[in-house]
Amino acid sequence: xxxxxxxxxxxxxxxxxxxxxxxxxxxxxxxxxxxxxxxxxxxxxxxxxxxxxxxxxxxxxxxxxxxxxxxxxxxxxxxxxxxxxxxxxxxxxxxxxxxxxxxxxxxxxxxxxxxxxxxxxxxxxxxxxxxxxxxxxxxxxxxxxxxxxxxxxxxxxxxxxxxxxxxxxxxxxxxxxxxxxxxxxxxxxxxxxxxxxxxxxxxxxxxxxxxxxxxxxxxxxxxxxxxxxxxxxxxx
Amino acid sequence: xxxxxxxxxxxxxxxxxxxxxxxxxxxxxxxxxxxxxxxxxxxxxxxxxxxxxxxxxxxxxxxxxxxxxxxxxxxxxxxxxxxxxxxxxxxxxxxxxxxxxxxxxxx
Numbered sequence: 001x002x003x004x005x006x007x008x009x010x011x012x013x014x015x016x017x018x019x020x021x022x023x024x025x026x027x028x029x030x031x032x033x034x035x036x037x038x039x040x041x042x043x044x045x046x047x048x049x050x051x052x053x054x055x056x057x058x059x060x061x062x063x064x065x066x067x068x069x070x071x072x073x074x075x076x077x078x079x080x081x082x083x084x085x086x087x088x089x090x091x092x093x094x095x096x097x098x099x100x101x102x103x104x105x106x107x108x109x110x111x112x113x114x115x116x117x118x119x120x121x122x123x124x125x126x127x128x129x130x131x132x133x134x135x136x137x138x139x140x141x142x143x144x145x146x147x148x149x150x151x152x153x154x155x156x157x158x159x160x161x162x163x164x165x166x167x168x169x170x171x172x173x174x175x176x177x178x179x180x181x182x183x184x185x186x187x188x189x190x191x192x193x194x195x196x197x198x199x200x201x202x203x204x205x206x207x208x209x210x211x212x213x214x215x216x217x218x219x220x221x222x223x224x225x226x227x228x229x230x231x232x233x234x235x236x
Numbered sequence: 237x238x239x240x241x242x243x244x245x246x247x248x249x250x251x252x253x254x255x256x257x258x259x260x261x262x263x264x265x266x267x268x269x270x271x272x273x274x275x276x277x278x279x280x281x282x283x284x285x286x287x288x289x290x291x292x293x294x295x296x297x298x299x300x301x302x303x304x305x306x307x308x309x310x311x312x313x314x315x316x317x318x319x320x321x322x323x324x325x326x327x328x329x330x331x332x333x334x335x336x337x338x339x340x341x342x343x
């Protein structure tokens with residue numbers, strides 16, 4: 001069913017395209033939404049097949065998305081989050097700041113791209129942002145490095161094996177830094193003072209380990225762990 | 237690019253849009269089709285690319301809206317600065333092409 005000016009009898013493709021447009025910035029949409037929809041309608045009528053149409057539109061949307069502030073921010077955040085995935089908070093902060101900068105400089109580049117003159121990158125605010133971004137990155141990396149020297153326990157891995165009935169495993173035990181304890185089938189990697197230790201525990205509270213930065217076994221099957229800077233208590 | 241000095245190389249998209257609008261007002265879809273035809277299919281501009289480029293060209297003073305009565309079919313036309321930029325870019329490309337031809341003949 002072909003589209004009648006987007007008013008009635010709209011095709012499924014047209015409806016999907018209308019939804020995809022919502023990803024675009026609001027000012028851009030306010031200016032061009034009607035034109036974009038009309039354009040899609042024309043393209044749909046001229047297109048040989050729906051697949052060819054969507055290949056063309058997909059290519060266009062992808063190139064547009066990577067040029068937007070949100071698109072560049074998302075890409076930078078994803079890349080940096082992957083690079084520093086063991087340190088989620090730092091990764092997010094670095095990713096966000098660098099992504100923001102990438103988006104900002106991308107916008108400046110876009111604004112000047114008619115003449116292909118990259119004035120943006122040469123301006124004082126741009127250079128200041130580069131310096132700030134590099135500093136934040138260095139501080140974050142240094143923070144990650146210093147965490148290794150911290151004598152507290154850090155869980156850097158996840159449980160590698162299934163375990164059952166591990167509640168009593170840690171009763172009355174404090175796991176010293178760097179010492180390896182083996183009780184049950186589940187294993188938690190403990191990173192402490194530059195040494196990785198493995199501690200067996202129950203897998204039933206698996207999420208605790210995945211998000212824990214520092215863990216400390218206090219006894220009676222309780223695990224004290226640090227999540228987002230707050231110390232919490234859980235049963236293993 | 238400043239409004240007063242239409243100098244410097246233009247992107248292929250901007251150059252083709254300027255070329256398409258030379259001597260004639262066109263709406264978005266028409267521009268896309270004409271660019272495809274003029275470039276013999278080498279430049280295929282999607283709606284997002286087209287309107288992004290048009291926004292930047294309007295901001296740079298190269299293009300202006302001429303007929304906005306139907307929001308679905310807004311027509312665009314070149315400004316005097318756009319004409320000058322098109323002429324300057326065409327001359328620049330001719331010079332580059334001439335140099336390239338000379339050097340290719342020489343080798």
